[in-house]
Every structure is written in structure tokens, then in C-alpha cells.
Amino acid sequence: MKNFCKNMLKKSLLLWMLAVCLGMMGCIFDSDEETEVTLLPDSGLFFQMFPNDKANNDSVDAQLAHGIRLLVHPKATYELSFDKGEATEAPRLQLFRLDVKGDSYYASKVRVISATESNGRFVYKFTCDENDMAQWATSLEMNRGFYKGSTRNVEFKGKGAYSDHMSLNLVAVGNVAETLDGFTIEEFSDELLKRFRKYYSSVTIDTLYVSYAQDHPWVGKNYPADEPWVAGRSSRDTMLCELTGWPDMESALELILVHSIYSDGVVGFSNLFSGNMEAGEGSTVLLGTHTRSRGSSVPLTMDEIVETALHETGHFFGLRHTTSTMRDMSAYYDFSNYEDGLEDTPYCPELQRSGLVKESAEGEVDFRIPGMRMRREAKADYNFTLEQCPDADNFMYPVVSDVRYSQFSKEQLEIIRSSLMIFPH
Numbered sequence: 477m478k479n480f481c482k483n484m485l486k487k488s489l490l491l492w493m494l495a496v497c498l499g500m501m502g503c504i505f506d507s508d509e510e511t512e513v514t515l516l517p518d519s520g521l522f523f524q525m526f527p528n529d530k531a532n533n534d535s536v537d538a539q540l541a542h543g544i545r546l547l548v549h550p551k552a553t554y555e556l557s558f559d560k561g562e563a564t565e566a567p568r569l570q571l572f573r574l575d576v577k578g579d580s581y582y583a584s585k586v587r588v589i590s591a592t593e594s595n596g597r598f599v600y601k602f603t604c605d606e607n608d609m610a611q612w613a614t615s616l617e618m619n620r621g622f623y624k625g626s627t628r629n630v631e632f633k634g635k636g637a638y639s640d641h642m643s644l645n646l647v648a649v650g651n652v653a654e655t656l657d658g659f660t661i662e663e664f665s666d667e668l669l670k671r672f673r674k675y676y677s678s679v680t681i682d683t684l685y686v687s688y689a690q691d692h693p694w695v696g697k698n699y700p701a702d703e704p705w706v707a708g709r710s711s712r713d714t715m716l717c718e719l720t721g722w723p724d725m726e727s728a729l730e731l732i733l734v735h736s737i738y739s740d741g742v743v744g745f746s747n748l749f750s751g752n753m754e755a756g757e758g759s760t761v762l763l764g765t766h767t768r769s770r771g772s773s774v775p776l777t778m779d780e781i782v783e784t785a786l787h788e789t790g791h792f793f794g795l796r797h798t799t800s801t802m803r804d805m806s807a808y809y810d811f812s813n814y815e816d817g818l819e820d821t822p823y824c825p826e827l828q829r830s831g832l833v834k835e836s837a838e839g840e841v842d843f844r845i846p847g848m849r850m851r852r853e854a855k856a857d858y859n860f861t862l863e864q865c866p867d868a869d870n871f872m873y874p875v876v877s878d879v880r881y882s883q884f885s886k887e888q889l890e891i892i893r894s895s896l897m898i899f900p901h
């Protein structure tokens with residue numbers, strides 16, 4: 477089967493190789509100008525930031541001078557800043573584009589930016605002139621070497637140039653229409669659109685299309701209409717990214733509806749801050765109509781699938797879980813991000829202490845797909861109930877409980893809108 481999407485594990489290995497490669501290359505290279513030194517990142521580039529993320533990101537603070545990755549988009553304007561601390565003079569920010577060409581990797585210098593000062597912070601403003609989503613990397617230079625001053629409380633703000641309207645394309649894969657539990661695809665899509673319009677209130681949902689995988693113009697033949705499609709087993713690419721790029725709906729967000737996901741208890745998947753509203757890798761949100769438990773599959777209700785769609789799409793636009801799971805923190809190697817950092821979403825220390833989120837991290841989680849967010853059903857057989865958590869009614873609560881989701885917070889809605897306007901569509 478032709479696969480448009482790069483294997484995510486391969487991608488992470490490549491990034492690691494890139495990191496090693498950059499590390500070996502050392503620090504000082506030819507300069508664009510005679511007087512200017514080029515400081516290639518030497519941190520390994522393990523840590524990255526996406527715009528408008530409010531989590532603590534202590535690792536980013538620690539690594540900014542020696543290199544973090546930044547996800548940037550065409551036409552967007554960005555502002556990177558940190559506390560100046562005791563410093564009297566600002567370092568210069570060097571930005572590099574990370575390119576993958578065949579088996580080789582290049583970090584090419586994009587520009588050097590001087591700081592302005594505002595409210596005790598050094599502030600660096602830049603625009604992105606890329607044609608597509610890109611990864612840039614940082615270094616901070618002072619006196620021809622890496623900046624040694626403090627870089628606390630890094631913030632990365634982004635402002636996009638695209639519209640705050642979007643459409644959705646629900647793609648039914650295999651025989652899901654036949655196996656829904658007491659409702660039709662039409663009823664489901666009506667409810668989905670209604671709830672997206674109600675809860676994604678900071679953006680405008682223009683249209684919801686319904687498509688069938690077997691009708692896809694290029695890859696439809698690979699998706700028989702009469703089989704249950706188990707993502708992660710029926711195909712190598714769990715996220716089914718090749719089922720995107722439908723004619724006349726290129727920039728609709730694809731919600732891919734499969735029979736189930738080949739991982740016990742997982743009801744949906746999305747990338748965190750996916751960045752791609754167009755086609756191919758990273759442009760899908762995955763939903764199951766059934767959840768798997770010890771080899772058998774259990775049908776989900778319409779409400780459960782719709783709520784999962786709202787939750788996963790939140791991740792797609794850069795929302796973290798209100799309370800981080802152990803997996804969330806370990807996937808990004810940053811245990812300072814125990815919650816989303818938003819002031820208007822509470823978090824639940826009891827949930828973190830319960831061991832439940834730890835189980836989520838170390839259970840049958842599919843580590844072949846690093847960086848992905850998932851929703852998992854969980855039973856409340858611990859010393860507290862999942863329903864007691866103050867964030868249990870927020871759409872970004874990490875586990876399924878008996879409390880009905882009823883809100884995104886104001887700050888979450890702002891992030892959804894700003895991310896949508898950053899993603900080309």
C-alpha cells in the first residue's frame with residue numbers, strides 16, 4: 477500500500493540522528509558575514525515549542541541558548557521572549573531551518589535577531605517566510621559564544637494570517653456505517669456538526685462533509701467497504717494520513733472514523749499541535765466507533781464518539797490535557813509540564829497521584845507513535861473517583877469519566893482560534 481505518511485518512529489530516530497549529527501559538527505562555522513559567528517545548536521534539539529503553549533516547559537528554558545526546535549508556519553509572525561534576569565546586555569537570537577534531504581540533514585541559518593526589552597524581558601520578533609510548516613532551531617549568541625545568562629520563562633507567541641473559519645470532513649473507513657450502535661452515519665454527522673459549532677465557539681465551522689474511504693480518488697481501492705478497519709493493524713499507518721486531500725475539500729480537517737484502534741481502551745488519537753490542515757502527515761484526527769478490551773471490541777455511544785472528536789481536535793490545535801498523564805510528560809521528556817499552564821483550567825493532583833495516569837503511561841500504550849495524544853477509558857477503582865477532579869468536565873480531561881464534558885475554557889478557545897489561523901488552510 478502506498479503510504480504518504482512517514483513512519484513516526486522513523487521520524488523520531490531521524491531527529492535523534494540529526495541531533496547527534498549537529499552535536500558532532502561542533503559550534504563555530506563559517507559565517508554569513510565576516511564579523512558574525514554562526515553558532516549551530518549543540519543541545520541535541522530534544523525540546524521543542526509550538527506557539528502559544530503555556531505549559532511550564534522548564535526544559536525549553538534550560539536549552540534555549542544551545543538549541544530548541546520551533547514549529548513555524550508561512551506568513552505567521554512570532555515573538556520569542558524570556559526573563560532578562562540580571563543581564564545588562566541581550567544576546568542575539570540565531571535561527572536555523574532544519575532540512576531533511578534523503579539521508580542527510582542540514583541546519584541552515586535563517587537569520588539573526590537582536591532583542592528589544594520589555595517588562596524585564598528580552599523579546600525577539602520575527603516572521604516566517606517558509607512555504608510550508610517548518611522546524612526551525614535556536615541558539616543565543618553573545619561575545620562569539622553561547623549565551624550563559626539566565627533564560628527563564630520562555631514564551632513563544634504566534635499570530636497567523638489565515639481565516640478563523642474551518643470545515644470538517646468525516647471519513648468513514650470500512651464498514652463503520654453498519655456497525656454503529658443504534659444510530660446512523662447521518663445522525664452522527666449532524667450531532668458532530670452541532671456540537672462542534674456549540675463548543676468550538678471561537679471559530680466558525682462552515683461545513684461538515686461526509687466521505688467514504690472506498691471513494692477516495694487515489695487510495696480508495698485499498699479500503700474495502702465491507703471490512704472492519706482496525707487502525708494500527710489493518711494498515712501500517714495508524715493515522716491513515718493518505719485518506720486526505722479530497723478534491724474540493726483540501727483544507728477541511730479530516731476526522732477519520734474507523735471500527736477501532738488496535739490498542740486496549742484507546743478511543744481516539746491526534747498529534748499535539750498537528751500544524752497541518754491540508755493533506756498528508758499530521759492532518760488527521762482518528763476516532764474509533766468501538767473500543768478494544770482484551771481482544772474483544774465494545775461499541776461506543778454516539779455521545780462518546782462525538783466527545784472524543786471534540787477532545788482529539790483540541791489536541792490537534794495545541795491543547796494539552798488539563799492534568800498531564802505520565803505518558804504526556806515522558807513522551808516529551810519534561811516533567812515540569814504536569815498541567816497545561818492555563819490559568820482558567822484547574823488540574824487534578826489526585827489524578828496524578830492515583831497511579832491511574834501512570835498506568836496510562838506504562839500500559840499497552842503504542843510507543844510506535846511518539847508524541848501522540850490519546851484518550852483512554854479508565855475505571856475509577858482507586859482511592860478517589862475520576863468525577864471528583866475539578867477539571868473532569870473540561871474537554872481536555874485526559875480520561876473518560878461519568879462526568880459529561882461541558883466546556884472549553886476561554887484560554888483554550890483562544891488557543892484553538894490562534895492555532896487555526898496559523899495553520900495554512
Ligand SMILES: [Zn+2]
Binds near residue numbers: 797
Ligand atoms: Zn487526550
